[in-house]
Amino acid sequence: MDFTAFTSAPGLPPASIYLFGGPEGFLREKGLKTLRDRNPDWADQTIRFFSSDVTWAQLEAELYTPNLLGGQKLVILIDEGNFAHNHKKQIEEYLTKPSPVGTLALSLGGRLPTIKSKGILIIQCKTLRSLDLIRWVTADFQRKQKTVNRAAVQLLVERGGGDLASLEGHVENIVQYVGSRRNVTPEDVTALVKDQGTNATYELSLAAASKKQSKALEILHRLLAHGEPFPVLLWKLAW
Template structure:
């Protein structure tokens, strides 16, 4: 496959058509991928309509857009192409479905198992972006090697250790009533970790949830040693 991936705001429609109509060299097809193509389509609707009438037999045009009006002439031409064209509609994954996405992706892409609690922890650390979650799972799959299961320990070791340590520092300062130190440490987290805006809240949530679980266990009469063992 020969891939051409220009910027949507920099490429001319004639250049796109030239790429699509050029026979691929040492490849079965020539593919043109244009991301964020909404304005590109608006600016070149007429030429695209003509191309849809007679597309290149050896070229594949992929356009990603934020919206696709199905009542336009271009959309109707796409439908009329039948099996020669496909429209994929991808909706954003809701937050409560992200742990299930993590589990399914780890299993289908890498053959790795991951529990619901572990998947929830990964979402807390990595944030609500499915692409970022997939990237973190890819790294975890390499990290665990031949092991079949991704565990909480793996996530803490690869993703969460430093953030958890820094979060503890902020929480300790808050508990001690040292507002200046808490704010200073939090500011340092954002300055030294480019991903802190995605992960800081997750790290805090992880710690506070463990604290609340410990409190609930103690109120139910659990021994301190039992609580400590449960939270390790």
């Protein structure tokens, strides 16, 4: 399931395991929060583990252990490496008889495991490209009761870069800046947001000139993932 489809669904799609997978960590965290907020029991009954600090046996025991106060619990596991891959068989066995009192939510940034069992819902948290970023920013303004035209949104995406956490912060700052005015204009964006896209290209140039290959590749992949045309990047570097 696509992340947007999950967050916009009117109810919580039923599952014993929710797996938020993909390279966009901001969306994975946003998805976990959305999941938690949709069940009243989970407001006070959520437990969070990191894969480096827990074994599968401990995780499974926590899932099956009833709450003292009753109700459902949400057990979150942040997979820092290959936990889901290494315990694929145990996960599939668990899904044949899942806990009646616990729900497991996995956050995984790497390659997703192939789990064919029923009862698991995979939410794709992919890096958003330019058009998707425009839609995401527009929806964020609308959630905050603001109207915004495409020119202002496109300018914000171009100047703010492709980092979703930063873009969300920019949206919040702009909303505070315009106050009671409902409409957000390109002038508002220009007044508050510096051009981060140019900064990223400059950082790429410095990394390439300093022969820091890993850093240069990281910045290059980020720019390409967010829709920066490769010929344009080459032109900027040459210039």
